[in-house]
Structures are given as structure tokens and as C-alpha cells.
Amino acid sequence: MRNLLLTSLLCASAAAANAQCSLTANFTGTTGSQPTTVIITNSTTVINAPSNSMRVDFLRFSNGSTAYVGSSGAIVVNAPLCGSQSATLIAKLVDSSTQQVLCIDSITKTITANCPPCYSTFTKVNGANGLVTFTANNLANTPGITYTWVFGDGTSATGSPVSHVYPTNGSFIVKLISSASSVPCIDSTTSSVYITNKVGCQSTISKTYYANGIVTFSATTSGGNAGKTYTWQFGDGSSGTGNPITHQYVANGTYSVTLSTTSSSCFDSTNTTAVITNKQTPSNWITGMIIGDSTASDTFKVWLIQFDSTTNNLYAVDSQVVANGFTSYAQYNFINKPNGAYRVKAHQLDGPTSGTGYLPTYHLNSLYWNTASVIYHMGGATAGKNILMQTGTVTSGPGFVGGNVTLGANKGTSNGIAGQLIFVRDNNDQVIAMTYTDNNGDYLFQNLPLGTYSIYPEDGGYTTTPASITLTNLMKGTQNIHFEKHEVAHTITPKPTSVSQVTENRSFKIYPNPTNGFLYIDLATRVKASVSISDVTGKRVYKQELSGNGSQQTIDINHLRAGQYIITVEAAGKHYTQKFVLEK
Structure with missing residues (x-):
């Protein structure tokens, strides 16, 4: 009887405590700055919370998902949907020991989550x-x-x-x-x-050495499925695929060889060392590295070139294709070449057609044949004749320049000259893009920013006179920058666009030619004119504005080196060009 009375008193006491506990749920929802986020500020109030109680508040969204929020203050939650949606705040007060709900309340409101269209x-x-x-x-x-x-x-x-x-x-x-x-x-x-569950394919490498630097590599693989691919990096800048595979090293030394084994179910990479001691080093060779700024897999064609001064022609006496093997360099070797003067030129095969890429480059780092470093081979090992590949970057803009290259003196066909290398250079004579003429002899550069450019056809043994063009908002482009290639004179010159321009080329004269330091220019009329002088590479070396006060003007060029130059006179919107020789 006494126990029953005690139990009744405890229940009455708990009921009285629960009756005194009350909650009023409330919150505000503000759209967050990040996609799908909402800032929830919980402002729920509680009355007569027992000392052994704790709050458990959470949001239930319209799709049934939930997110816990604090009992007070602001918290950022991620809404499950974009735009407006309903959210219910359920606020509970529970016994901290038994998790029994002491009191509960809820409220439903509309919240808005921001979602960008592509989020x-x-x-x-x-x-x-x-x-x-x-x-x-x-x-x-x-x-x-x-x-x-x-x-x-x-x-x-x-x-x-x-x-x-x-x-x-x-x-x-x-x-x-x-x-x-x-x-x-x-x-x-x-x-x-x-x-964590990838099935591995592990390879081991065996090597068989033969005479004169030849090694056969074989791989044995366990694991993985059929159809494996074996890719080898031989440690000398070259690579290959297959199993087994044979490779010849060009010099004695120790090489780190890497094998990559791949299939649809696995990948493995393993290394070994090849030690070459029996390579017969040629007693007569020309060698060097093609050096770039990329470790991508690049392939280059390399030409060994000689210049015939009697005909003014460049001749390729040998060529080879080399690869860099995912390094920043590739090695070329020309063996048993006679004594003489040579140039070496490299061109990337299958290079990019836009963006940044390698330009055809001569040893050491020249884009032009007549400024390339000459290699004087006197037998034995002529080594270290490296080619530092130059790059060009095509930028974006509304301008375009195009034209055609034909043979001069009516020797060409209507289709022009195919495969002619063309450079476009900025106002500082830096090459920014290159292309080759098509089967009709046509070329085109697009997406050029507005500004001043020079168009420069490059061909070994030929002296080029570049053509200038300024792209503006009123004249964003032209496809009339044409050139003539003269086989006898070995020159490439801009082609006049009209008969009147040919006639007007006689509207001035310079003398003496050759000169020893002073040029005199006679203009047909007293007009203001601009004079610029370029060397045979097209680089501008002199510029002066003429006053127009007299028909004869004097130009001091004693500071220039002896050689051949091109002088261009701009007057009354016309361009007049003539060659001259400076002797000292």
C-alpha cells in the first residue's frame, strides 16, 4: 500500500512538471549567398524548462529531408530544392537522460533557396x-x-x-x-x-644486350585482363610501344628505363636500368638537343642544311624524325658528314593549330635562316648544337589578314605556291603566329587584336621584304597582302595591288646606291613623309619623319652596319619601297 502511494505521488509530480513546460516554435529563413543555402534563425521560446531537459530542433523540408538547427541564433543549411519551398521547424524539449519528450511545438513557413541556372x-x-x-x-x-x-x-x-x-x-x-x-x-x-578494389597487373622486365648499343626489352605481366599495352621510355629521350621491343642507344652510359603497362582493368609502372658499354661512338657526327618548355610527347623533324653562296640556295642534305619521350628535349644525330658549314632546323610534327605552339626554329634560336647560327663541322664530334624552340601565341581579336604567294616574272601558276611558311609579327617584330600557304598559295590569319603587324614569308636563301598592315575599327582586316617570290634574285617582296602603285614607286629616288653613310631622297612633290629602314630579316632599324620643306632630304645612317637594307617611304597615304646597300 505504501509503495503504491509513492508511485502515484511521483507520477503526479512528473505530470505537474510536464504541464508547466511549454514551447513556442518560430524561425526566419533568409536566402544565402551560396547556391541552395538558406540562413535559418531559430527564435523558439520555452517556458519552465526542467533542469534535466535539453532542446532538439530540426527542419523538415517538403521533400521529406531534414536538417538539424541550433536552439537559438543563425545557422546555414542546404535546401534540397531550388526556389520557394516549405520548411517545418519542429522544436522539442526532451529529458536528457531518458530522451522522453517533455514538450513539443512546430511551425511551417516558406523559404527560398537561390540556384544559378547551371548549378x-x-x-x-x-x-x-x-x-x-x-x-x-x-x-x-x-x-x-x-x-x-x-x-x-x-x-x-x-x-x-x-x-x-x-x-x-x-x-x-x-x-x-x-x-x-x-x-x-x-x-x-x-x-x-x-x-580500393582495382585488380593490379604487375610487370617485370628482362633485358638482352647485343653489339653496338642494342638492347631487347621483354615484359612479363601477371594480373589484369587481355589486351594489354606496353609503353617504354628508354631514358635517352626516345620511346616506343610493344612487347618485346628492341632499341639502339647512341652513346655509352646508364639509362633509366620505364615501362607502363595498361589494359581496361589495370595499370602498372615499373623501372629498370640499361647500362651501355659497347657502343661504337662515331668518329664523325653532328649532334644536339631540341629543347622546349613542355614535357608533353612531341615529335620533331630535323633538317641538316647547307647554303650555296653561288646560287643563293639552301639545300637539305639530310633529315630525321626524333621524339622527346615526354621530356623537355629530344636528341638528333647526323653521322659521317663531310667538313663544311651547316645550319640545323627543327619543326614540330602534328603541332597545335591554335593557342601557343612551337615555331620552326634554326640552331640556336632563330626563326630566320639568315640569322641562324652556322655550324662549322671540321670532322670528329661536333656536339652541343642545340635548338631552343621558339613559341608563338595566337591572341583573340576581330582582325584578320590574308593573301597569296606566287612566283614572280609570270613564272607561277594561277594556284600560287603551296607550303610557303608565313609569319605574322607584332609591332616589336615578335612572331605571334605562323601558317603555311594552301594548295592555291593562299594564307589567312584570324582573331588578331587591332594593331600594327608585319607579314613575313620565310624561305631559306631568300631575302624577304615584309608587308605592314594596321588593323583598326574602320578596317578590321584584308585578304590582299600578296607576295611575289623571285627565283633569280632570291627575294620575296610584297605584290603591288594596282598598276597605279607600280607607277608611283618611281615617285622618289635615293642616291647614292651603294652608299657609305648618307642617303639623299628626292621626292616628286614637297609633302610630309615618313621613312623607315629594315634589314634583310625585316627588323626595323631606323625611322624618321621628313618635314616636307624641300623635295630633297638627307638621312644619316652611319650608325648602321654594312649590308643590304630596304627603305620604305610613306607619303600621301602611299608606300614606296626600294633596296640599297651600305658599304663601309
């Missing part, structure tokens, strides 16, 4: 043996959206969902790029994926 998230599901399936979700449901995936292992794909097999175990950062032309918009997000 997307993605999920990933790991499968067997490195397989992962990625699915994109554009929260704004923007029409016409496209998805591009960068998987973090050097590969990419488009679409959704997409499946990708990783070659190795490890952690990879995956980027999803969402874009739409209808808005337009672009957005990206990243997440990490972890691969």
Missing part, C-alpha cells in the same frame, strides 16, 4: 574493379544543359549518367562542368572518389 550536383556509385558511375543533377532544371566530366586521371567524358573505369587504386578529384547555351551559363563542382 549542378552529382552522385557517384562505386562498382567492381575501379568502375564508378556518375550522375549529374541540375537543381534549376535548366533546358538544354550539357555535362562534361574530368575524372582526375587524365581522361574525360560527356553526358549523364557516365561510367568510368579507373586504372589504379587511389584518390581522384572529379570535376563536373555544367553549361547551357540557352541562358547562357557555366558552373563547376568537384568531389573526390576513392578506388
Whole structure:
């Protein structure tokens, strides 16, 4: 009887305590600065909270998902949907020991989450043996959206969902790029994926040495599936694929060899050392490195060239194709060449057609044959004749320049000269782009910023007179910068665009020619004129404005070196060009 009375008193006491506890749920929701975020400020009030109680407050969104919020103050939560949606704050006071609910209240309001049109998230599901399936979700449901995936292992794909097999175990950062032309918009997000179930394929290397630096490499592989690919880096700047594979080294030494084994289910990389001691070094060779600023796999063609001063012609006496093997250099070797003076030129094969790329370059670092460093070979080893590859960058703009190259003196065909190398240079004579004429002899440079340029056809043994063009808002381009290539004089000159311009070329004369330091210019009329002088490479070395006070003008060029030059006179909107020789 006494126990029953005590129990009744305790229950009555608890009920009385619960009756005194009350909650009034309330909150405000403000759109956050980041996509899908909402700032929730909980302003719930409680009366007569027992000392052994604690608050448990959370939001329930209209799609059923939840997010816990603090009992007071502001907190940032991620909404599951874009735009306006309902959210219910459920505020509870529970016993901290038993988790029994002491009192509860709720309130539902409308909140708004900001979603840019291309904002997307993605999920990933790991499968067997490195397989992962990625699915994109554009929260704004923007029409016409496209998805591009960068998987973090050097590969990419488009679409959704997409499946990708990783070659190795490890952690990879995956980027999803969402874009739409209808808005337009672009957005990206990243997440990490972890691969732990990849089946490995492990390779071992055996080597068989032969005479004169020849080695045969063989790989034995365990694990993985069929269809494996074997890629070798031989440590001397060259590479190859296959198994087994034979390679000849050009010099004695110790080389670090790397084998990469890949299949659809695995990847492996292993190293070995090849020690060459029996290489018969040629007693007569010309060798050097082609040096670039990239470790991408690049292939170059290299020419060994001689200059015939009697005919003013350059002749390629030998050529070879070399690869850099994912290093920043490739080695060339020309063996058993007679004594003499040579030039060496390298050209990247299958290089980029836009952006930044290598330009055809002579030893040591010249784009022009007549300023290239001459190699004087006297037998034995002529080594270290490196080529520092020069680069050009195509920038963006509304301008364009084009034209045609034909043979002079009516020797050409209507189709012009195909394969002629053309440079476009900025106002500082720096090459910014290159191209070759097509089968009709036509060339075209596009996307040039407005400004002043010179067009420079480059050919071995020929003296080029460049053509200048200024692109403005009123004249954004032209396709009338034509050139004539003269086989007898070995010159390439701009082609006049009209008969009147040919006649006007006689409207001035310079003398004496040759000169020993002073030039006199007689203009047909007293007009203001601008005079510029360029050397045979097209580099401007002198410029002066003429006053127009008299028809005869004097120019002091004693500071220039002896040689051949081109003088250009601009007067009354016309250009007049003539060659002269400076003797000292």
C-alpha cells in the first residue's frame, strides 16, 4: 500500500512538471549567398524548462529531408530544392537522460533557396574493379544543359549518367562542368572518389644486350585482363610501344628505363636500368638537343642544311624524325658528314593549330635562316648544337589578314605556291603566329587584336621584304597582302595591288646606291613623309619623319652596319619601297 502511494505521488509530480513546460516554435529563413543555402534563425521560446531537459530542433523540408538547427541564433543549411519551398521547424524539449519528450511545438513557413541556372550536383556509385558511375543533377532544371566530366586521371567524358573505369587504386578529384547555351551559363563542382578494389597487373622486365648499343626489352605481366599495352621510355629521350621491343642507344652510359603497362582493368609502372658499354661512338657526327618548355610527347623533324653562296640556295642534305619521350628535349644525330658549314632546323610534327605552339626554329634560336647560327663541322664530334624552340601565341581579336604567294616574272601558276611558311609579327617584330600557304598559295590569319603587324614569308636563301598592315575599327582586316617570290634574285617582296602603285614607286629616288653613310631622297612633290629602314630579316632599324620643306632630304645612317637594307617611304597615304646597300 505504501509503495503504491509513492508511485502515484511521483507520477503526479512528473505530470505537474510536464504541464508547466511549454514551447513556442518560430524561425526566419533568409536566402544565402551560396547556391541552395538558406540562413535559418531559430527564435523558439520555452517556458519552465526542467533542469534535466535539453532542446532538439530540426527542419523538415517538403521533400521529406531534414536538417538539424541550433536552439537559438543563425545557422546555414542546404535546401534540397531550388526556389520557394516549405520548411517545418519542429522544436522539442526532451529529458536528457531518458530522451522522453517533455514538450513539443512546430511551425511551417516558406523559404527560398537561390540556384544559378547551371548549378549542378552529382552522385557517384562505386562498382567492381575501379568502375564508378556518375550522375549529374541540375537543381534549376535548366533546358538544354550539357555535362562534361574530368575524372582526375587524365581522361574525360560527356553526358549523364557516365561510367568510368579507373586504372589504379587511389584518390581522384572529379570535376563536373555544367553549361547551357540557352541562358547562357557555366558552373563547376568537384568531389573526390576513392578506388580500393582495382585488380593490379604487375610487370617485370628482362633485358638482352647485343653489339653496338642494342638492347631487347621483354615484359612479363601477371594480373589484369587481355589486351594489354606496353609503353617504354628508354631514358635517352626516345620511346616506343610493344612487347618485346628492341632499341639502339647512341652513346655509352646508364639509362633509366620505364615501362607502363595498361589494359581496361589495370595499370602498372615499373623501372629498370640499361647500362651501355659497347657502343661504337662515331668518329664523325653532328649532334644536339631540341629543347622546349613542355614535357608533353612531341615529335620533331630535323633538317641538316647547307647554303650555296653561288646560287643563293639552301639545300637539305639530310633529315630525321626524333621524339622527346615526354621530356623537355629530344636528341638528333647526323653521322659521317663531310667538313663544311651547316645550319640545323627543327619543326614540330602534328603541332597545335591554335593557342601557343612551337615555331620552326634554326640552331640556336632563330626563326630566320639568315640569322641562324652556322655550324662549322671540321670532322670528329661536333656536339652541343642545340635548338631552343621558339613559341608563338595566337591572341583573340576581330582582325584578320590574308593573301597569296606566287612566283614572280609570270613564272607561277594561277594556284600560287603551296607550303610557303608565313609569319605574322607584332609591332616589336615578335612572331605571334605562323601558317603555311594552301594548295592555291593562299594564307589567312584570324582573331588578331587591332594593331600594327608585319607579314613575313620565310624561305631559306631568300631575302624577304615584309608587308605592314594596321588593323583598326574602320578596317578590321584584308585578304590582299600578296607576295611575289623571285627565283633569280632570291627575294620575296610584297605584290603591288594596282598598276597605279607600280607607277608611283618611281615617285622618289635615293642616291647614292651603294652608299657609305648618307642617303639623299628626292621626292616628286614637297609633302610630309615618313621613312623607315629594315634589314634583310625585316627588323626595323631606323625611322624618321621628313618635314616636307624641300623635295630633297638627307638621312644619316652611319650608325648602321654594312649590308643590304630596304627603305620604305610613306607619303600621301602611299608606300614606296626600294633596296640599297651600305658599304663601309
